[in-house]
Amino acid sequence: xxxxxxxxxxxxxxxxxxxxxxxxxxxxxxxxxxxxxxxxxxxxxxxxxxxxxxxxxxxxxxxxxxxxxxxxxxxxxxxxxxxxxxxxxxxxxxxxxxxxxxxxxxxxxxxxxxxxxxxxxxxxxxxxxxxxxxxxxxxxxxxxxxxxxxxxxxxxxxxxxxxxxxxxxxxxxxxxxxxxxxxxxxxxxxxxxxxxxxxxxxxxxxxxxxxxxxxxxxxxxxxxxxxxxxxxxxxxxxxxxxxxxxxxx
Numbered sequence: 001x002x003x004x005x006x007x008x009x010x011x012x013x014x015x016x017x018x019x020x021x022x023x024x025x026x027x028x029x030x031x032x033x034x035x036x037x038x039x040x041x042x043x044x045x046x047x048x049x050x051x052x053x054x055x056x057x058x059x060x061x062x063x064x065x066x067x068x069x070x071x072x073x074x075x076x077x078x079x080x081x082x083x084x085x086x087x088x089x090x091x092x093x094x095x096x097x098x099x100x101x102x103x104x105x106x107x108x109x110x111x112x113x114x115x116x117x118x119x120x121x122x123x124x125x126x127x128x129x130x131x132x133x134x135x136x137x138x139x140x141x142x143x144x145x146x147x148x149x150x151x152x153x154x155x156x157x158x159x160x161x162x163x164x165x166x167x168x169x170x171x172x173x174x175x176x177x178x179x180x181x182x183x184x185x186x187x188x189x190x191x192x193x194x195x196x197x198x199x200x201x202x203x204x205x206x207x208x209x210x211x212x213x214x215x216x217x218x219x220x221x222x223x224x225x226x227x228x229x230x231x232x233x234x235x236x237x238x239x240x241x242x243x244x245x246x247x248x249x
Contacts, residue, residue, distance in 0.1 A: 016066065017044060017049040017064065017066075019117050019120070020049055020051075020062075020064045020120060021042065021049070021051060023117070023120060023121045023124055024051050024062050024124060025039075027121065027124040027125055027128055028053075028060075028124070028128055030128075031128055031131065031132060031139075032053060035055055035058075035139045035140065036055040036056065037053040037054065037055045037058075037060060038053060038054065038055070039051070039052070039053055040052050040053065040054045040084075046066070047065055047066035047068070048063060048064065048065045048066070049063070049064050049066075050062070050063045051063075054075075054077060054084065055139070056077075056079070056141070057076075057077055057140070057141030058074065058075065058076065058077060058138055058139055058140070058141060059073075059074070059075030059076075059077055059086055059089070060072065060073070060074065060075070060131075061073040061075060061089065062124075064120070066115075067115040068115070069109055070108070070120060070123055070124075071091055071092070071093070071108075071109075072091075072092045072127050072131070073089050073090060073091055073092060074089070074090055074092055074095065074135060074138050075088070075089045076088040076089075076143050076146060088143070088146055088150070090146070090149040090150075090152075090153055091153070092127070092130070092131065092135070093105045093108070094149045094152045094153055094156075095134055095135055095138070095145065095149065096130065096134060097152060098145065098148060098149075098152070099134045100130070100133075100134055103130070108123060108126070150245065150246070154245040157170075157245075158217060167214070167218050168217040168218050169210065169213050169214040169217055169218055171210075171214075173218070174214075175219075178219055178220075179219060181215060181221060181225070181226065181229040182229075184211050184214060184215050184219060185208070185211050185215075185229070185230075187207075188206065188207040188208045188211045189206050189207070189208065190205075208230075209240050209243075209244060210244070212226055212230075212237060212240050212241065212244075213240075213241060213244045216237075216241055223237045223238050223241070
């Protein structure tokens with residue numbers, strides 16, 4: 001793209017994120033106006049800048065990591081009086097995986113990019129077009145796609161955990177061969193006296209839920225097998241698996 005937002009041409013900015021903030025505001029202004037979004041917060045914690053916009057039902061988060069990556073998240077809001085709670089958030093590319101799977105997300109990421117102002121602006125324009133085409137329901141408060149987004153996000157997190165740490169559950173592998181359930185849950189309820197003393201008993205040190213997740217995803221035990229071993233119902237085990245996925249989003 002040859003056009004650079006005119007207000008910033010040949011202007012040196014002291015704020016390293018000033019160009020990003022202004023680009024978001026100007027590129028998305030038509031969409032913000034149409035769907036009733038307003039700026040609510042900008043957070044800077046080098047090397048990242050996060051800009052939040054809300055309408056009555058939906059949030060849009062714009063995150064730029066300095067000369068490294070940029071992404072947009074769609075957020076479900078819950079309002080109670082003057083209080084606003086962000087109850088679910090997903091990378092917009094999970095929406096595209098469902099609705100426009102032909103789009104190569106790799107074109108939006110990568111350390112090989114030259115993160116110039118024109119490049120960042122071009123990415124923002126692409127996001128604006130894609131949001132209008134693929135997420136109008138979300139922008140107007142229809143979150144029926146969110147359960148499917150949750151599954152995609154959880155699967156993506158497990159894949160990344162496996163690549164980075166060697167286990168789907170996110171920790172280092174504890175066994176070299178498939179353990180028995182007795183081995184997986186051994187010591188799950190042990191309490192470190194030093195930690196208990198430090199936190200004065202106010203911390204939950206029971207690792208049972210994380211061991212359930214490990215058993216299911218890393219060692220391929222079924223929910224039924226885990227339930228029988230722990231003397232719980234299969235429904236309660238599935239609920240705990242879902243809760244861990246929810247906390248990770």
